[in-house]
Amino acid sequence: MNQEQIERYVVGRMSEAEALVFEEYCLANPEFARQVEYEQRLKAGLAQVASGSTAEFVRSESPLRWSLAAAAGLLVAVVAVLSIWNSGTHAPAATLLAAISDGTPQTASSLRLALVRGSENVPALPPGLVRVEIVGLFEAGNLYSVALDRREQNHKIDTIATLNDQRPTSPMSLEVVIDSKQLRPGPYSLRVRKQASGEEALDFGFVKF
C-alpha cells in the first residue's frame, strides 16, 4: 500500500472491492492506519472550514509577499498618475462602480486588494478611474456580488453601490472599476459575497484621501 492508495481511499475514488482489501490491510497494519486517519481528518477539517466560509482559504497571505505586492501596486499607480498629469488627459466619465467588460474605459491606475491577517496598513485608492483587483479564492462557476460601502465615523456602514452577477477573472481574482473622483475622502470597503450561498462576505478595506 502506498500514498497514492491512501489518497484514492480518502477522496472516495477506490472501488468497493479495493476498499475492502485496503481496510483489512489497515487492520493488520496499525501504523499505516494512523497515517490514513490523519488524511481523513485533514479532509474532514478542510470540509468544516470550507463549510463556514472560504475566508480561511484566503486570509493568510504572507505579509511580506503582500507588502511587496502593495508596494508594486502603489508604484504602478504613481507612474500612471504622473503619466496622466504630464499628458494633460483625463479618464472618461464612468459609473462609480462598474464591472470589467470590453467597453471598459481606459483606467488610469490600478489597486490590488487582499486580506492580510494582522495588517494595519489600509491601502489608498488612487485618483481617477481605478481598476481594482480583488485577490481571494473564487470559484469559476459561481457568481459574486460586490458592494461598495462607505464607513462613517459612527461605525455606520452606508452601501453606495452594488454589482451583482460578477464572474471572477481567475480562480484567485475578481476585478471591478471604481471611479475615485466620485468618492469623497474617507474609509471604504468592498464587500464580496458568493451569490446563492450562506457564506459570509469578505471585506476589503481601503481609504480615499
Place this chain on the structure above:
Amino acid sequence: MDFIPGGELSRRIRDGDVSAEGELIRQFEPGLRVLLRRRTGGDYGLLQDLVQETLLIVIQRLRGDGIDDPQKLAAFAAQTARNLAIASLRKAERQRTDVDSEATDRNADPTQSVDRIASDHEAALAVRAMLRELPQARDRLMLKRFYLEDHDKELICQELDLSEAAFNQALSRARRRFRQILEERGFAKRDLLSLGL
C-alpha cells in the same frame, strides 16, 4: 509495537490472557477507526461507539466460541465493523421517518453531542492553523480542489500551472504540518480508547 498474528491472539484470548485482549485493541483500533470513519459521515460520537462495540463483539466471540479461521481475525473484525455500521445507518433512517421530537429531547445525550463538536473542532482548528502557515494562496486552493471538490491531480496542476512534483510536494508539506499541529496540541492522543470489558 510488534504485530501479533490473528491465530496467536485468538488462542491467547481463548485461554484467558487479558494482556492479549489489550494487544488486540492496540492492533485493530486504528484500522477500525479508518473503516468506520468512512461509514459514519463525520459523526464522531457514532464512530467512537461503533469502534468500541466492534472490539467488544470480537473479544467476546474469542472468549467464547472463537471464529472459524483464527488466521483471518482482521477480516472478521473488519466485517463485524461494517455490519454494525450498516445496522446503525438503517436505524438512523428508521428514526428519520418516524421522529418523536419530545422523545428525542428526553433521550438526548449531551456528553455525546459535546464530544462530537469537540472532534470536529479539533480537526478544523488544526486545518485553520495549517492554512495560516501556507505561504501561497495557490497551495490552499489546491487542497480545496483536491480534497473537497474531487478534482483530478492533472486538472488541478493544469489549472494552477503546477508541475506534478510541485503538487505532491505542497500536498506532502500540508499533510506533515497538519499532523504536527495535531500532535503538538495533543489532539492525536484523544484517539485512544478506554474499553470497559
